[in-house]
Amino acid sequence: MHSKTKIICCLTSALFTVSMFTAPAMANSNKANPNQTAWDRANPNAAFKRCGTADPSAAQVAAAEEQFRQFSALKGKPTKPGGGGGGDGGGDPEVRPAGSVSIDVYFHVINDDNGNGGNTQAEVNAQMAVIDNAFAGGSGGFATPFTFNLVETTYTNNSAWFTASQGSAAEQQMKASLRVGGPETLNIYSYNVGGGLLGWATFPSSYATNPQYDGVVILNSSVPGGASAPYNEGDTGTHEVGHWLGLYHTFQGGCNGGGDQVSDTAAERSPAYGCPVGRDTCRKGGEPDPIYNFMDYTDDSCMFKFTAGQAARADAQSFVYRK
Numbered sequence: 001m002h003s004k005t006k007i008i009c010c011l012t013s014a015l016f017t018v019s020m021f022t023a024p025a026m027a028n029s030n031k032a033n034p035n036q037t038a039w040d041r042a043n044p045n046a047a048f049k050r051c052g053t054a055d056p057s058a059a060q061v062a063a064a065e066e067q068f069r070q071f072s073a074l075k076g077k078p079t080k081p082g083g084g085g086g087g088d089g090g091g092d093p094e095v096r097p098a099g100s101v102s103i104d105v106y107f108h109v110i111n112d113d114n115g116n117g118g119n120t121q122a123e124v125n126a127q128m129a130v131i132d133n134a135f136a137g138g139s140g141g142f143a144t145p146f147t148f149n150l151v152e153t154t155y156t157n158n159s160a161w162f163t164a165s166q167g168s169a170a171e172q173q174m175k176a177s178l179r180v181g182g183p184e185t186l187n188i189y190s191y192n193v194g195g196g197l198l199g200w201a202t203f204p205s206s207y208a209t210n211p212q213y214d215g216v217v218i219l220n221s222s223v224p225g226g227a228s229a230p231y232n233e234g235d236t237g238t239h240e241v242g243h244w245l246g247l248y249h250t251f252q253g254g255c256n257g258g259g260d261q262v263s264d265t266a267a268e269r270s271p272a273y274g275c276p277v278g279r280d281t282c283r284k285g286g287e288p289d290p291i292y293n294f295m296d297y298t299d300d301s302c303m304f305k306f307t308a309g310q311a312a313r314a315d316a317q318s319f320v321y322r323k
């Protein structure tokens with residue numbers, strides 16, 4: 001049994017100067033939980049930390065949801081009165097049809113100063129194919145509105161950027177130099193992230209206050225066929241793009257309250273690692289933990305789906321903040 005360190009990033013204060021995500025609350029997630037069970041500690045792959053994207057506090061989630069409601073009213077997101085599926089209260093959002101929203105992607109490969117270490121074009125293409133297939137429901141999940149159009153792959157030799165840690169000056173400089181487009185454009189940066197992290201992303205609601213920082217960072221060896229087994233089938237990219245479209249982790253909020261703000265992902269007390277079939281950490285008589293969901297922390301070979309509720313949330317968040 002390995003001891004597990006929680007993944008929450010170290011540098012949230014620098015990252016989320018956004019009104020919704022002020023820093024101090026993040027540290028709470030690192031405190032030992034006296035109610036922790038073996039499930040909670042069962043990370044067989046402790047060398048890797050799945051994701052550095054912030055897990056906001058309950059208060060921050062509530063504030064973000066309230067801001068979203070206000071922005072959504074202004075933006076006029078269509079709703080479907082009495083419709084089924086995700087969402088709670090009022091009419092459910094009208095989800096745009098499967099495959100109807102094409103997102104332009106700029107993929108930034110960073111090499112060291114000597115031009116080594118970065119992903120090849122074939123690896124970039126394979127990574128994008130995995131993301132596209134996942135959001136299309138091709139691996140067994142719900143077919144979301146999103147498709148991904150790789151416009152350009154850029155290659156940069158810069159040893160400082162090649163190992164830029166989350167929130168570092170090097171990361172800021174890299175993004176300021178390479179980022180393309182507005183809130184609707186997805187910029188992905190791949191390099192040797194370090195610290196065992198597989199990646200991190202920004203939420204749609206963060207764009208307005210920190211546009212240059214917007215985007216997704218992934219560990220270059222997490223791409224399909226990379227060296228980061230069991231996280232080398234490209235699902236780090238899928239997971240981080242999920243955040244970029246507004247999805248929280250499935251364990252957001254634990255067993256309490258609205259959790260990840262999606263009604264058809266079962267509540268989960270803590271991240272799941274490996275592929276623990278039958279794991280059920282909330283025990284409210286509901287369904288087992290959503291270990292097969294892209295927004296959990298399980299192995300790439302285990303996760304294969306987004307739900308209809310997640311598609312609706314991602315659609316609504318991106319409609320309001322990225323359209």
Ligand SMILES: [Zn+2]
Binds near residue numbers: 053249
């Ligand atoms: Zn994550």
